[in-house]
Amino acid sequence: MDFLRPSTWDEALAAKAAHPDAVPIAGGTDVMVELNFDRRRPPALLDLTRVAPLTEWGTDGDLLRVGAGVSYRRIIEELGSRLPGLAMASRTVGSPQIRNRGTVGGNLGSASPAGDAHPPLLAAGALVELASVRGVRRVPVDGFFRGPKRSVLEPDELIAGFLVRPGGAQQFAKVGTRNAMVIAVCSFALSLSLETRSVGTGIGSAAPTPLRATEAEEFLSRELDWEARGPVPPSVAQRFGELVAAAASPIDDVRGTAAYRSHALSVLARRTLAWAWKGFREVGP
Amino acid sequence: MRLNCTVNGEARQADDVWAGESLLYVLRERLGLPGSKNACEQGECGSCTVYMDGTPVCACLVAAGQAEGRDVVTVEGIADGPVQQAFLAAGAVQCGFCTPGLVVAVHDLLARDSAPTDPEIREALAGNLCRCTGYEKILDAVRLAVQR
Numbered sequence: 001m002d003f004l005r006p007s008t009w010d011e012a013l014a015a016k017a018a019h020p021d022a023v024p025i026a027g028g029t030d031v032m033v034e035l036n037f038d039r040r041r042p043p044a045l046l047d048l049t050r051v052a053p054l055t056e057w058g059t060d061g062d063l064l065r066v067g068a069g070v071s072y073r074r075i076i077e078e079l080g081s082r083l084p085g086l087a088m089a090s091r092t093v094g095s096p097q098i099r100n101r102g103t104v105g106g107n108l109g110s111a112s113p114a115g116d117a118h119p120p121l122l123a124a125g126a127l128v129e130l131a132s133v134r135g136v137r138r139v140p141v142d143g144f145f146r147g148p149k150r151s152v153l154e155p156d157e158l159i160a161g162f163l164v165r166p167g168g169a170q171q172f173a174k175v176g177t178r179n180a181m182v183i184a185v186c187s188f189a190l191s192l193s194l195e196t197r198s199v200g201t202g203i204g205s206a207a208p209t210p211l212r213a214t215e216a217e218e219f220l221s222r223e224l225d226w227e228a229r230g231p232v233p234p235s236v237a238q239r240f241g242e243l244v245a246a247a248a249s250p251i252d253d254v255r256g257t258a259a260y261r262s263h264a265l266s267v268l269a270r271r272t273l274a275w276a277w278k279g280f281r282e283v284g285p
Numbered sequence: 286m287r288l289n290c291t292v293n294g295e296a297r298q299a300d301d302v303w304a305g306e307s308l309l310y311v312l313r314e315r316l317g318l319p320g321s322k323n324a325c326e327q328g329e330c331g332s333c334t335v336y337m338d339g340t341p342v343c344a345c346l347v348a349a350g351q352a353e354g355r356d357v358v359t360v361e362g363i364a365d366g367p368v369q370q371a372f373l374a375a376g377a378v379q380c381g382f383c384t385p386g387l388v389v390a391v392h393d394l395l396a397r398d399s400a401p402t403d404p405e406i407r408e409a410l411a412g413n414l415c416r417c418t419g420y421e422k423i424l425d426a427v428r429l430a431v432q433r
Contacts, residue, residue, distance in 0.1 A: 025348055027346070029346050033328065035348075095411045095413075097390075101343070101347070180408075181329055
């Protein structure tokens with residue numbers, strides 16, 4: 001096995017083009033588990049921890065651009081107020097040791113249906129920036145996932161970062177057996193934009209890929225009293241929960257049953273709606 | 286491949302390192318530092334916690350090559366500190382397997398926060414599993430280390 005250690009982004013892209021079978025590694029919280037357990041023997045590892053631009057974030061027009069190598073810990077500490085939904089999800093990732101190393105880029109690269117960063121990125125309508133020696137493309141995150149642990153990432157591409165519009169009210173909730181070290185039984189993220197009067201959703205761990213509940217989004221954006229920010233009628237919250245649950249296609253597995261996941265999703269949808277709307281009513285956009 | 290890094294303040298070198306092996310393996314099997322324990326190998330248990338460039342990480346999840354040129358501090362490197370003494374005094378050690386990882390995690394917590402609350406202690410130690418003590422005496426040890 002080779003160990004490729006680029007120190008610049010151009011070197012990293014050249015290395016990936018020359019070694020399309022090389023497995024990129026950043027925090028190692030997924031890749032090293034597969035190596036330690038003999039589940040994977042790639043011909044090469046491509047270490048991205050020395051590529052400085054991956055660990056930077058900044059603005060890109062009216063979007064926030066976050067490098068793929070920014071750790072969960074830094075998302076929480078540095079971007080908590082700008083990306084509250086993603087920060088909430090980041091706080092539920094693993095343990096302090098894991099959050100010190102794990103990255104959102106790695107989460108996207110693994111493309112697990114249970115990835116904690118995915119629902120808030122879906123709810124916020126994030127773009128994933130993919131790069132290769134051929135060029136750069138930005139893919140809406142709801143078109144990024146292709147199946148369990150599969151994405152549209154080409155063999156010569158690397159994930160450069162993600163772009164998201166900050167602002168609005170965001171919430172995230174996750175079901176698991178304890179507060180730390182939990183792979184989601186199911187999770188849900190909600191994003192409400194007063195400016196565009198739009199609703200964003202993201203469902204985790206309840207389908208072959210993380211996904212949006214588009215019908216639920218359309219329903220809620222029609223029904224919410226955006227003008228006066230009046231209370232959400234219980235029937236609307238109820239229907240929103242049902243539509244979120246209906247968008248998922250969960251299975252029975254070691255972490256929970258399909259029926260439980262559907263029920264829990266409808267509860268998480270109602271709760272996050274109540275929290276997010278309360279935030280709007282109290283402090284405004 | 287050859288690996289160069291600083292371990293506990295000393296420049297160290299390891300040869301014939303396989304690209305897929307972990308920093309934990311290098312520390313234990315190549316550099317003679319068995320303080321960091323090998324248990325779950327998936328970042329769940331925290332018994333291999335070490336500092337890398339000042340940040341606590343699971344050594345089992347760091348590829349050896351990622352440690353090239355980095356500054357690693359293991360439990361051996363902080364062996365004279367008050368945290369171990371507090372663990373002994375409080376009876377927070379039973380089988381002892383989780384202790385090295387907990388010592389590093391507590392060392393880091395106290396370096397960041399000299400007066401952590403109980404929820405903050407629990408949060409800081411959420412990535413370190415102990416199957417013997419039920420954690421109460423570990424919490425006692427942290428409170429004792431804070432007092433001292």
